[in-house]
Amino acid sequence: MYFVNSIQDQFNELLRREEPFVLATVVAYKSPQSAKPGSKAIIKNDGSQIGWVGGGCVQPIVLREAKEALQTGKPKLLTISPDAQREDWKGVESYRMTCEGGGSLEIYLEPFLPKPQLVIVGRSPVAQTVAHLGHLLDFKVVVADPEATSESFPEADVILTGLDSVRSHIDDSSYVVVATMGNGDEEGLLAVVGTRPKYLGLVASEKKSKGLFEYLLETGTTPEDIGVITCPAGIELGSETLPEIALSVAAEITRLRRAAAAAEKPSEPKVAIDPICGMSVDIENAKYTSVVNNETIYFCCLSCKATFDHPQITQINR
Secondary structure, three states: OHHHHHHHHHHHHHHHHOOOEEEEEEEEEEOOOOOOOOOEEEEEOOOOEEEOOOOOOHHHHHHHHHHHHHHHOOOEEEEEEOOOOOOOOOOEEEEEOOOOOOOEEEEEEEEEOOOOEEEEEOOOHHHHHHHHHHHHOOOEEEEEOOOOOOOOOOOOOEEEOOHHHOHHHOOOOOEEEEOOOOOOHHHHHHHHOOOOOOEEEEOOOHHHHHHHHHHHHHOOOOHHHHHOOEOOOOOOOOOOOHHHHHHHHHHHHHHHHHHHHHHOOOOOOOEEEOOOOOOEEEHHHOOEEEEEOOEEEEEOOHHHHHHHHOHHHHHHHO
């Protein structure tokens, strides 16, 4: 019971801290396997593991596939079995079990990634609609304005009534929209200018933004800092109404978000084939190796290494 609780406690704590991780759950097995349906493990971003879904040849495969799931954000089902592979299935990654331990496992990997953050400065009707759309689009919505309230922004995850704390919520993965629209424009821009989020947009006309940018230059803001501001914010939709402006902003953020996700291809893991059992071995985390003629040979377990290093002795013992 303590073991199950510890997994649940870790799961809740990582969600609270907004740390990325993968939850691995055994959904089916064939004997002999030590992990049974319902066995769970949490694999963190640094490769550390809490819980148990299999050892030996299974663990390196799970760790390698969990790392890819964290990069792509997509869940998958692992099958590790001597039986026929499911090469024609989508969302399934098959590995042939060749270790002496035998058996089969099916393990579901589900990545949990922090929501992308949408920081909205201002309390205008456009700001309120962008916050609503951001919530629907599964962003973590942070609203910053001295007069913002939970009543006007019921779906915001965080409401900041002090602009001096806005910067601490912005990093290079954030999306920032200044939608003050005549209520504290200068203060709102000064609160975020100089940051380098993934997107920094200003909802304002060309005439209005020109005056605001001149003010920023007078306060010591560099042209480079102003140059990263997109104005007017939003893709060109021919928007006329305030909801249409908010829609154009949300559409631009969504386009950038999806383009960034498509461009981030997972790095190809460096693997080798164990010459004894035929299992794939993660080179980066391989524990058992031998060097022959200046070439490194990788093994999934100590038994395979011993068989390779001392084939005659191993044969006699058998």
